[in-house]
Amino acid sequence: MIRHSRALILAVASLFSLYHVLLGVYALDMPTDAAPVLAAMALYLVATFISLWPTSPTRMPLGLALFNLAACAVVPLLVATQLDPQDDLGYSTWYVAAVGTLLTITATRKRPFVAWLGAGFLVVHTVLWAGFGSLGSMGVIGSVVWVAAAVLLSRALAKAGRDARQFARAEREASRWQAAQEAHLYERQVRLTYTNRMALPMLRRIVGQNGVLADDEKLECRYLEAAIRDEIRGRRLLNDAVREQVMAARRRGAIVTLLDEGSIDELDGDVLEHVLNQLAAAIGRTSADKIIARTAADGSETAVTVVGLCSPDPSVSALGQDSSGDEVDLWLEIPRVRA
Template sequence: MISVPRWLLMALAAMFSGYHIVLGVSSLSTEVAASPWPIIVALVLYAVATVLSLWPARRARMPDWLAALDLAVGIVLPVLVTSQLDPSRDNGYATWYVAAVGTLMTIAAARRQLVVAWAGVIVLAVQTVLWAGPLALGQLGVIGSLVWVGIAHMLSAALASAARATRRYAQAEREAAAWQAAQDAHLFEGRMRLAQTQRLASPMLRRIADGGHALSDVERAECRTLEAAIRDEIRGRMLLTDAVRAAVRHARDRGATVTLLDEGGIDELDEAERDRILSQLADVVERTRAERIIARTAAEGSPVAVTVVGLSGGNGETVESEDAEVELWLEIPRAG
């Protein structure tokens, strides 16, 4: 793709505008104009409007006040110049204002002030017809000014459409990259969980698979503990660290039932905040003497990160057991 530097376009526009000023100044040396002063005023107004319009700015779109100034200059220029000219004569370079207004309105169109640009050249066309008749539209170059504004309009619309498409493609690329990163993270996490499960369960599974080996009560209890640990790896996800695993194992060794439920409430936290929360969770699980411990992540928008409930008594393993008494209720805050 070939890109044209912005400064080069501005330099070309400045050269065209300066050429119109040169033509206007040269027309003062002729005897075509009745008085040079209105033309001098027109030249000054055109030079000021052009400099302001081409002055480097951060925004590509021309400010509304500057567009209004350009439109005013585009309306005043023909009136000032033609007031000193005879429409029945060949005025030569004295009609420099036609190309000057066309150039100024083309700059406005290129800077996304399309309404102002079209209004300026239409007023120029109407003024020309009223001053010298319809045939003057072609003779003085008004049609060329209309064409240039039309070209600038089409280019501006095409560039705006390309910019919108570029933003859409960039957004789609970011979303695709985020989706791919999430998929890779899920795949990595799945492999890590599978490796952890295999490390925990493989020795016991080999003993179970050994047909000549009868499991003792201790081994059966170990199987239940392993099954709970594997369930933690599946349902606990981000709640698990080495400290949490050790605290949960100690709680189960003393006979407590521990349930870890990660519903994604702490996925977006940074590593430091998550370590703080999980360190507090491990400490609570280690210290509590409750018979059943439930740790669950809160909703993502909640100020609470993890809720820990400890129950004692009752004859069931559900939180809703009427005989269970709440021994522990702790909400670990999301922010330290």
């Protein structure tokens, strides 16, 4: 998007506004009563100076817009009282262009309704004072065209700005979506590769033995199935140390459940490795029959919660059933930030 310096635009507008006053001074007939004309110039300069203040907001305050409207009504009245519409006025009608410039500034600063009111007053005053024929010769039509162009240009720029913001927002959303899809694809590929590496030897053994497996091989298949399930449900709760301790716990008869609900996705590097090492150590030192490791809720200071339960009836635990008499052997909350 092409951007222009606001200071440069304000400087050009100031010089253009000052040019009208210089024309008025050049056309000023000092033997006549110059006080109303000088007062009109002063009022116009004050209104222009405030309207072009560099630190003012883009949308003109309503009070300033109404002040400009009042100035655009007073200036023609002050100057016209010192002129004869039947004479060759020349640059004496400087106020028409000056009022048009001030109304253009008002319209550009997003006060189009006030600018149209000022343009309407200028047209009505000129018609009542000098007739319809003077609208073209005095430049009133040009001032109205300036206001109309400013209003249309302001609307077009505002619409272009809204469209640009929408396009930028859509581009950011598309980039995030693409990044998420690429991350999901990469994660799926990693999981599939790891699963294939784990399951392929056992699958070949099953094919080679025509599906006839010994009891220890069937048990190994159950361990393998549980490990594959961990890769799907555990996701970022797994590293080599956690996999080793989970398999050791299952081989001694414990039921291990890993649940990653996505609340530690922002952890990475040493921080995530520290959390997983603590999880592996906790699983390795407990003798619980049932171990559940689960990521904490979003916004929590805890990264992972680990619970170990001991069942007084080993047969119940072996069947994977809950018992109301389970005792807590392990309760650990692993923080997100290393102490």
